[in-house]
Structures are given as structure tokens and as C-alpha cells.
Amino acid sequence: MAKSRLSLEDKLFLVKTAKDTVSHIKIDNSICKKCRDKLCLRLCPAGTYEEINGKIEAAYENCLECGSCRVACRDGGIRWSNPRGGFGVSFSNG
Amino acid sequence: MRQTDKSEVIVVGAGPSGLACAYTLAKKGIETIVIERGEYPGAKNMFGGIFFSSIMEKLFPSFLDDAPWERFVGKRKFAILSGDSEMAFDTKPEFFNKPPYNHSFIAKRGEMDKWFAKKVEEAGASILTDYCVQDFLYENGKVVGITSGGDDDSFMADCVVCAEGANSILTEKAGLREKIGPERRSIAVKENIRLGQSVIEDRFGLTGRQGAAYEYFGSSVPGLLGNGFIYTNRDSISVGVGFSLSDYLEKKDGKTPNDILEDFKNHPAISPLVRGGETVEYMAHMIPSDGFKHLPELYRDGLLITGDAAGLLNTSFFHEGVNLAMASGIFAAETLAEAHEKSDFTSETLSEYEKKLKNSFVIKDLENCKNFLSFLHDHKAIINDYPALMNDVVVDYFRVSEKPKSVVKKEIFNRVMKNVNITQMAGDMWGAWRNLV
Numbered sequence: 001m002a003k004s005r006l007s008l009e010d011k012l013f014l015v016k017t018a019k020d021t022v023s024h025i026k027i028d029n030s031i032c033k034k035c036r037d038k039l040c041l042r043l044c045p046a047g048t049y050e051e052i053n054g055k056i057e058a059a060y061e062n063c064l065e066c067g068s069c070r071v072a073c074r075d076g077g078i079r080w081s082n083p084r085g086g087f088g089v090s091f092s093n094g
Numbered sequence: 095m096r097q098t099d100k101s102e103v104i105v106v107g108a109g110p111s112g113l114a115c116a117y118t119l120a121k122k123g124i125e126t127i128v129i130e131r132g133e134y135p136g137a138k139n140m141f142g143g144i145f146f147s148s149i150m151e152k153l154f155p156s157f158l159d160d161a162p163w164e165r166f167v168g169k170r171k172f173a174i175l176s177g178d179s180e181m182a183f184d185t186k187p188e189f190f191n192k193p194p195y196n197h198s199f200i201a202k203r204g205e206m207d208k209w210f211a212k213k214v215e216e217a218g219a220s221i222l223t224d225y226c227v228q229d230f231l232y233e234n235g236k237v238v239g240i241t242s243g244g245d246d247d248s249f250m251a252d253c254v255v256c257a258e259g260a261n262s263i264l265t266e267k268a269g270l271r272e273k274i275g276p277e278r279r280s281i282a283v284k285e286n287i288r289l290g291q292s293v294i295e296d297r298f299g300l301t302g303r304q305g306a307a308y309e310y311f312g313s314s315v316p317g318l319l320g321n322g323f324i325y326t327n328r329d330s331i332s333v334g335v336g337f338s339l340s341d342y343l344e345k346k347d348g349k350t351p352n353d354i355l356e357d358f359k360n361h362p363a364i365s366p367l368v369r370g371g372e373t374v375e376y377m378a379h380m381i382p383s384d385g386f387k388h389l390p391e392l393y394r395d396g397l398l399i400t401g402d403a404a405g406l407l408n409t410s411f412f413h414e415g416v417n418l419a420m421a422s423g424i425f426a427a428e429t430l431a432e433a434h435e436k437s438d439f440t441s442e443t444l445s446e447y448e449k450k451l452k453n454s455f456v457i458k459d460l461e462n463c464k465n466f467l468s469f470l471h472d473h474k475a476i477i478n479d480y481p482a483l484m485n486d487v488v489v490d491y492f493r494v495s496e497k498p499k500s501v502v503k504k505e506i507f508n509r510v511m512k513n514v515n516i517t518q519m520a521g522d523m524w525g526a527w528r529n530l531v
């Protein structure tokens with residue numbers, strides 16, 4: 001049987017989000033530079049984090065606001081706060 | 095312009111915990127405002143899920159007729175997946191299938207939290223949405239209000255109840271616990287998949303408002319502490335996986351949470367159930383796994399912590415969260431009513447809250463399963479090796495061939511002896527009985 005897999009891009013497209021102009025995720029690359037694991041790159045269910053030219057960048061508008069990256073990042077390279085009121089995801093089938 | 099408003103109590107978070115607290119306060123005539131960061135109550139929330147409704151029904155006897163539940167849980171299945179196989183225990187007792195339906199209703203938080211919030215407003219509390227609390231305000235070390243840290247008004251109160259849920263940022267900021275690490279949380283991803291009402295009823299063998307709750311252990315989340323699930327809504331299903339964050343980070347096989355969910359959906363036991371469905375939404379949320387041994391401080395001068403923010407979730411097989419959250423919200427409200435009477439919101443008066451929790455099922459149940467997660471973490475064979483072996487044994491036993499059954503039995507025996515250390519397994523099983531059940 002052919003396997004049908006939905007890509008993450010397709011799924012993120014379905015999420016209703018009010019996009020803020022400022023990011024609720026701040027990255028301190030001076031800390032990330034020294035991080036060996038860079039767990040955020042695979043842990044985020046929305047694939048928010050990417051390493052570009054040796055720097056961690058966050059596509060904050062994709063964030064599903066679970067907060068796992070904040071909990072998993074022990075060294076504090078990720079400074080995650082809730083998006084401002086009125087911004088971020090709105091789930092209807094949670 | 096920034097203004098400062100005042101209320102007797104501020105509740106941060108319009109989840110089941112905050113709403114149960116606000117409802118109880120409003121009914122006692124205490125002026126209460128609930129502050130919620132979502133566009134509406136439920137907008138930021140996701141669970142499996144089964145809404146365990148015994149407490150809700152005490153607040154609203156008309157829950158069964160009124161509340162926006164999807165289906166009652168008429169049928170439960172606990173399955174173990176291994177490789178391409180499934181072994182399951184399926185139950186649909188009569189008492190699941192007649193009122194009060196074992197107080198178990200499949201629901202969507204977007205609907206349920208909104209409905210609950212409306213009831214809270216009718217009881218006299220106000221609810222402010224689209225407002226994200228960034229910090230508490232203090233006076234001489236006592237919490238006296240909240241601020242968004244931005245251009246919004248701030249709010250002052252005699253006492254603040256923090257019901258912010260599993261991502262407990264404010265609780266940490268207030269110093270009631272250290273920054274949580276991956277040992278203290280699980281992560282879950284879930285899809286809502288539309289199938290249509292008649293397909294669901296045919297596929298899951300349901301009639302009317304009857305629903306199915308299926309939980310999958312073993313290789314549903316390979317090598318990780320957690321499980322996969324399917325819950326039937328009215329015309330869609332909730333399909334998801336949840337697993338320990340620290341387990342996941344240790345495993346390092348490169349799979350993302352979405353990969354694990356897709357693998358689960360494509361398991362031969364699951365794919366016929368999701369086949370042909372249209373994914374409507376994709377969501378993620380954390381689940382506390384603090385348990386009894388790692389509860390935060392529950393109160394301070396002018397501050398109480400309730401629900402998931404306080405880690406008050408039954409981390410065993412029962413997966414009970416919403417009812418513990420509601421119970422803690424109600425205990426907080428009762429404590430505040432006493433404090434209100436005395437006009438004393440110091441930690442000494444508020445310590446009554448912890449006593450109430452300790453005397454109730456909330457802390458007793460947490461204590462009862464205090465070793466559940468650590469035991470499984472230290473005895474990985476229980477989730478990895480034994481289920482697979484048990485499955486192989488069953489498969490071999492029922493395999494049709496001309497081999498005499500006595501030979502088959504002998505082969506199975508040899509296989510088991512080769513694969514497990516019997517003394518260790520006996521020890522594991524005894525430990526499982528003591529720590530898991």
C-alpha cells in the first residue's frame with residue numbers, strides 16, 4: 001500500500017495565525033554558537049528553527065506556541081515568551 | 095493611554111482550572127476578572143481528549159444536554175503496537191453507554207472552553223481575551239496585580255490566581271519553581287481529521303452519539319515514554335502522539351514530532367482508521383509530568399497556582415487533567431473566599447489551599463502514581479522489549495502449520511528464554527504492579 005504522508009508545510013498552512021510584526025522568540029546566537037546538540041532544530045513540531053550560515057534563526061510566524069523549545073533549551077539561547085495578546089495561533093479543534 | 099483597573103481577584107488563564115475558579119468566586123459574589131491571551135477561551139488550547147466531567151456536572155447539572163461535547167466515550171481500547179502488529183484490549187461495558195456515561199466525553203477545547211467561559215460570565219465574572227500577562231505586579235513582596243508589559247492597561251487585585259497551564263512561564267518568573275527542564279514535560283502533536291459522521295460510525299462501530307477512545311502504547315512512539323491516540327468527534331477524529339521530552343531528546347534518531355505522528359498514522363493498525371480523511375488542523379501542546387515529587391510551591395502572598403501550571407495532572411494511565419485542574423481551581427476559590435472574609439491574603443491564610451488539595455483526590459492520586467514515570471523511564475524493557483516479545487509469542491502460537499503444537503510450544507519457550515532474563519522480568523513485573531497500577 002502506498003504510504004501517504006502529509007508534509008509539515010501542508011499542515012502549517014492549515015493553522016490559523018495572526019502574525020505579529022515583532023518576534024516573540026529572541027535568539028542569543030552567542031550562546032547557540034557553543035551549543036553542540038542544537039535540539040531546537042528537530043524538536044520543534046512546527047520546524048520553526050533553522051541554522052543559516054552558522055546562526056540559529058526562528059521563523060516565529062510558524063510557532064504553534066507549545067513552549068517545548070523553551071523547556072528543552074537548557075543554555076538559554078532561546079528566549080521564548082508568549083506572543084502579545086491578539087497575536088499567534090487560534091486553534092478551533094483542540 | 096495606560097490605565098489601572100482594580101478587581102477583587104484576577105485569574106490568569108481561561109482553561110478549565112481558571113474558569114472553575116472564577117465561576118466559584120463569582121457565585122460567592124466576589125468580583126473576578128479572567129484574563130486570557132487567546133482570541134477566545136480555547137484558542138490556545140489542545141488536549142486528547144476526554145473531558146472527565148464529574149466536577150463540571152456538579153457545577154452545571156444540565157451539562158449533558160447543554161455542553162458542546164462531541165460524543166460520549168462508549169468504547170475504549172488499549173492497544174500495544176509492535177512492528178506491523180497490534181494487540182488490543184477493547185471494552186464497551188454497559189455503564190459507559192448510559193447516562194451519566196462514566197463522566198467521559200470526547201470534546202474540542204475550542205468549543206468546551208468557550209461554552210464554560212460563557213457560563214462564567216453569566217455567573218457575573220468578566221473575561222478579557224487577547225490580553226497576555228507578562229508579569230505580576232508586586233508591593234512589598236506581595237502580588238498585587240498583573241501587567242502585559244506593553245500598552246495595555248494593568249490590573250490590580252487583592253489576589254491573583256495563576257492558571258496559565260503547562261507552559262508555566264509566570265510561575266517560574268514568580269520564583270515558585272525553577273525553570274522547568276525536559277524531564278518535567280511531555281510534548282504532543284495532534285491532527286483533526288475530517289471523515290464524516292457515517293464513515294466514523296461505520297469504521298469504529300458506533301451508533302448515535304456513542305464515541306470511541308483508542309490509546310496505543312508500544313511502538314506508537316518508538317522507544318519513548320508516551321502513547322498515540324485516536325478519539326472520535328462527531329464528524330472528525332483527533333489523532334495524535336505524545337511523549338516525554340527528555341526521552342525524545344535522548345533518543346536522537348533525527349525524527350521530528352511530525353515524523354513520529356506520520357509514522358503512527360501509517361502503521362498498518364492505524365492507517366485503515368484514518369484512510370481517506372482530510373486533515374483540517376495541526377496543533378501542538380505540552381503536558382506536565384511533574385508528578386507528586388516535583389510540585390512547585392503552590393502559593394505566595396497574594397498568589398495561588400492551579401491546574402497544569404502547578405503540575406496537577408495524573409501522569410499515569412488515567413491521563414486525567416481537566417478534572418484535577420477544575421478541582422484545584424475550586425479549592426483556590428474556596429480558600430480565597432475565606433481570605434476575603436478576613437481581608438487577609440497573606441501566604442499564611444492562603445496555605446489553606448494546599449491543605450485542601452492534600453485532603454482531596456488531587457494530591458492523593460498524584461501520590462498514588464508518584465513513581466509511574468520514573469519507573470518506566472528506568473525499566474525501558476517494559477515499553478520496548480516485552481510488548482514486542484509478547485506479540486511475537488502470540489503470532490507464533492496462532493501460526494497455522496503442520497508443526498505439532500508441542501514443538502511450537504517448545505520453540506516459543508526457547509525463544510522467550512533466549513530473549514529475556516526471567517529473573518529480571520519477574521522483578522520488572524512486580525515493580526510494574528507496585529508502581530504502575
Ligand SMILES: Cc1cc2nc3c(=O)[nH]c(=O)nc-3n(C[C@H](O)[C@H](O)[C@H](O)COP(=O)(O)OP(=O)(O)OC[C@H]3O[C@@H](n4cnc5c(N)ncnc54)[C@H](O)[C@@H]3O)c2cc1C
Nearest residue numbers: 107109110111131141142143144227259282401402415416
Ligand atoms: C495531548 C494532550 C492530551 C490530553 N488529554 C487529556 C484527556 O484526555 N483528559 C484530560 O482530562 N486531560 C487531558 N490533557 C490534560 C489537560 O488538557 C490539562 O490538564 C488541562 O487543560 C489543564 O487545565 P488548565 O486550566 O490548568 O490549563 P490550560 O487548559 O492549559 O489553560 C491555560 C490557559 O491560560 C492561558 N494563558 C497562559 N498564559 C497566559 C498569560 N500569560 N496571559 C493570559 N492567558 C494565559 C492559555 O491561553 C490557556 O487558555 C491532555 C493534554 C494534552 C496536551
